[in-house]
Each structure stands twice: as C-alpha cells, then as structure tokens.
Amino acid sequence: MGVLPACEANARGQLSGKRFLVVEDNFLLALNMAAGLEDGGAEVTWTGVAEEAVHTIEARPPDAVLLNGTLHGKPVDEIAAALTRLRVPFLFATGYARENLPQA
Numbered sequence: 001m002g003v004l005p006a007c008e009a010n011a012r013g014q015l016s017g018k019r020f021l022v023v024e025d026n027f028l029l030a031l032n033m034a035a036g037l038e039d040g041g042a043e044v045t046w047t048g049v050a051e052e053a054v055h056t057i058e059a060r061p062p063d064a065v066l067l068n069g070t071l072h073g074k075p076v077d078e079i080a081a082a083l084t085r086l087r088v089p090f091l092f093a094t095g096y097a098r099e100n101l102p103q104a
Contacts, residue, residue: 014040014041015037015040015041015042016040016041016042017041017043018041018042018043018063018064019042019043019044019045019060019062019063020034020037020042020043020044020045020062020063020064020065020066021044021045021046021047021053021056021057021062021064021065021066022034022037022044022045022046022047022065022066022093023046023047023048023050023053023065023066023067023068023071023076023079024046024048024066024068024093025048025068025070025071025072026048026068027048029068029093030046030048031046033066033093034046037066045062048071048072049071050071050074050076050078050079053071053079054078054079054082057079057082057083057086057088058082058086061086061088062088063088063089064088064089064090064091065083065088065089065090065091066090066091066093067079067080067083067090067091067092067093068092068093068094069092069094069095069101070094075102076102077102077103080102081102
C-alpha cells in the first residue's frame with residue numbers, strides 16, 4: 001500500500017531546507033530512503049561507510065539522520081555516539097531487533 005495522493009501532495013516541501021544524512025550499506029535501500037526525503041524537499045547525503053559518516057556528522061552536522069543498525073555487519077555505536085554527542089536527531093532504519101542496536 002502506498003501513500004495516498006492527497007497525503008503525498010501535502011508532504012511535498014515539508015522538509016525544504018532540511019539536511020539529512022542516510023547511513024545505509026545497501027545501495028537500493030539508501031536510494032529509496034533518499035528519494036522519499038528528497039520528495040519532501042530535503043537535501044540528502046548518503047554513505048555506507050562508518051568513518052565517512054562520522055566525518056560528515058562532525059564536519060557539518062545534518063538536521064537529522066537515518067541510521068542502519070549495522071554497516072557491513074559491524075555495529076554503528078561510534079556513529080550513534082557522535083550523533084548523541086552533537087545532539088543530532090536520528091532513528092534506526094533497520095530490520096534488526098533491538099538487541100542488535102547499540103546498547104546506549
């Protein structure tokens with residue numbers, strides 16, 4: 001089931017001027033998330049590399065981040081810690097259970 005056309009039309013532009021970072025190691029999932037945010041008017045950057053994500057966050061903190069629960073099978077604790085330290089809102093976009101997310 002997709003978004004209703006009236007809802008979709010109302011959502012356009014709601015994210016205008018906002019900068020998002022998508023941290024996802026699956027290219028197709030990252031493209032899909034980025035497209036949804038861009039449809040809302042957001043500026044979106046994407047990376048699937050933990051070190052690059054931390055550098056991007058510290059260099060110019062985005063308005064919000066969509067963060068996969070793991071990158072290439074490794075934990076994302078360092079990324080979540082940087083986001084928390086800089087008070088950047090984020091959410092985990094993952095198919096993993098809570099036990100697989102950073103403890104903090």
